[in-house]
Amino acid sequence: MYNNQLDIKALENWLWEAACKIRGPIDAPKYKDYILPLIFLKRLSDVFEDEINRLAQSYGSKETAEELLAEDHRLVRFYLPRKARWEELAKQTTNVGEYLTDAVRTIARENPKLQGVIDIVDFNATTAGQRIISDDKLKELIEVLGRYRLGLKDVDADILGRAYEYLLRKFAEGSGQSAGEFYTPGEVAILMSYLLNPEPGDEIYDPCCGSGGLLIKSYLRFKEKYGSDSTLVPLKFYGQEILPSTFAMAKMNTFIHDMEAVIALGDTMSRPAFLTPGGSLRKFDLVAANPMWNQNFSPSTYENDPYNRFIFGYPPSSSADWGWIQHMFASLKEKGKMAVVIDTGAVSRGSGNVGKNRERDIRKEFVEKDFVEAILLLPENLFYNAAAPGVIIVINKSKLAERKEQILLINASKLFKKGRPKNYLPDESIKQISAIYLNWREEEGISRIITREEAARNDYNLSPSRYVAQNGEDNTLLLEEAVVQLQEAEEERKEADEKLREILGELGLW
Numbered sequence: 001m002y003n004n005q006l007d008i009k010a011l012e013n014w015l016w017e018a019a020c021k022i023r024g025p026i027d028a029p030k031y032k033d034y035i036l037p038l039i040f041l042k043r044l045s046d047v048f049e050d051e052i053n054r055l056a057q058s059y060g061s062k063e064t065a066e067e068l069l070a071e072d073h074r075l076v077r078f079y080l081p082r083k084a085r086w087e088e089l090a091k092q093t094t095n096v097g098e099y100l101t102d103a104v105r106t107i108a109r110e111n112p113k114l115q116g117v118i119d120i121v122d123f124n125a126t127t128a129g130q131r132i133i134s135d136d137k138l139k140e141l142i143e144v145l146g147r148y149r150l151g152l153k154d155v156d157a158d159i160l161g162r163a164y165e166y167l168l169r170k171f172a173e174g175s176g177q178s179a180g181e182f183y184t185p186g187e188v189a190i191l192m193s194y195l196l197n198p199e200p201g202d203e204i205y206d207p208c209c210g211s212g213g214l215l216i217k218s219y220l221r222f223k224e225k226y227g228s229d230s231t232l233v234p235l236k237f238y239g240q241e242i243l244p245s246t247f248a249m250a251k252m253n254t255f256i257h258d259m260e261a262v263i264a265l266g267d268t269m270s271r272p273a274f275l276t277p278g279g280s281l282r283k284f285d286l287v288a289a290n291p292m293w294n295q296n297f298s299p300s301t302y303e304n305d306p307y308n309r310f311i312f313g314y315p316p317s318s319s320a321d322w323g324w325i326q327h328m329f330a331s332l333k334e335k336g337k338m339a340v341v342i343d344t345g346a347v348s349r350g351s352g353n354v355g356k357n358r359e360r361d362i363r364k365e366f367v368e369k370d371f372v373e374a375i376l377l378l379p380e381n382l383f384y385n386a387a388a389p390g391v392i393i394v395i396n397k398s399k400l401a402e403r404k405e406q407i408l409l410i411n412a413s414k415l416f417k418k419g420r421p422k423n424y425l426p427d428e429s430i431k432q433i434s435a436i437y438l439n440w441r442e443e444e445g446i447s448r449i450i451t452r453e454e455a456a457r458n459d460y461n462l463s464p465s466r467y468v469a470q471n472g473e474d475n476t477l478l479l480e481e482a483v484v485q486l487q488e489a490e491e492e493r494k495e496a497d498e499k500l501r502e503i504l505g506e507l508g509l510w
Contacts, residue, residue: 037104044107047077104119114251203237204287208242335397348462
């Protein structure tokens, strides 16, 4: 018997109850790895049932529809053999893990698009000779997840994304974060979709797409603007993700939304997946991304790059922020635009230093070539693996005439509401911030438009808090930024020592 309405509160209660069923056997951050594939399977099964009913209306009976489907799987989105449908899974009382694993592998064989997506979990797996999740626990989990119908008319298509957000929000806090689990809060992703404002036919790319949240929010923004107008050229989406389990979540997410998306598995910085036939980087209209902040890549990543990405300079080993930005910039079409959320230090580190500084010098190139359009300072404590606020950098290869040689700085650090465990951007703040950007306006205490010359006078420090002061603002250096600056200083010291040894060697004094 199904409950009828799965609103946000019901969704959260439902997921919490599901998580409680497997509590104990696995660590809390891993709950989603078991629950989300099962929700995806439930969705596939219910949608398949909807499609059988549709075919039955056309051909007279379910039996006839089943016969037709057995001969031609292309009549439906994804074909599910009978033993892999939810109603059959729910009947199992013994060997549940083995049956469930066999079912998802059967679906993957019948639907090549789902290989490496739905079959990523072995529900029968053991460790030290013991089952990770017992058949009894799996049976209870299936009973809970079977409580709601997830067909096309039953729930919003964003069900998986909302479930993912809830499970991360509920269990990531305090549990520690793996390197790749860098999650963009939903409201930040929505804000970025407003800033990019996709138009019909746009191709949108995320080089570190995680579970696909930024791509999906861009898709939902497009649908919000244009509805279901079938005459419009649809958006196309491209993403790359390094972690296999997160890659699978992104694929599930895009399938549920019926998005025209290509998601690739792999390391974008060393092996970008989207290339032209000639081997150069493919170009996109829009790029939206949230790479891991202050990553440490080997210098050879930049020095031996075959794609000519790092034309404005090599970032320091202490932070790859401007390495990621240059990859995204190199992936833009001639009139392309990108929005990236990154560590606040990326817009200020190195400014005021005597002599060269790699990050400042790269930033200077972007400013002098008039590619930086806007910098938006976010509130602190939005992100799950950092208390640091973060900034959104908007880079535009083709600014409007009235925006040439100008940069819009938005200090949104106070436009949040307190939440548990994290702060969040309310809807009114998202609308206010995006309206300031889209209408290119100054607002007292929130935004300022500066000239390229003013940026140069401030040694290319683009931190909004430097230009838009707010009462009671705390300008104390954040620990994360202090550590990066210390690493940067140490690297500069080593370079200076090396140069000094070279000079002394030439003089015969070393």
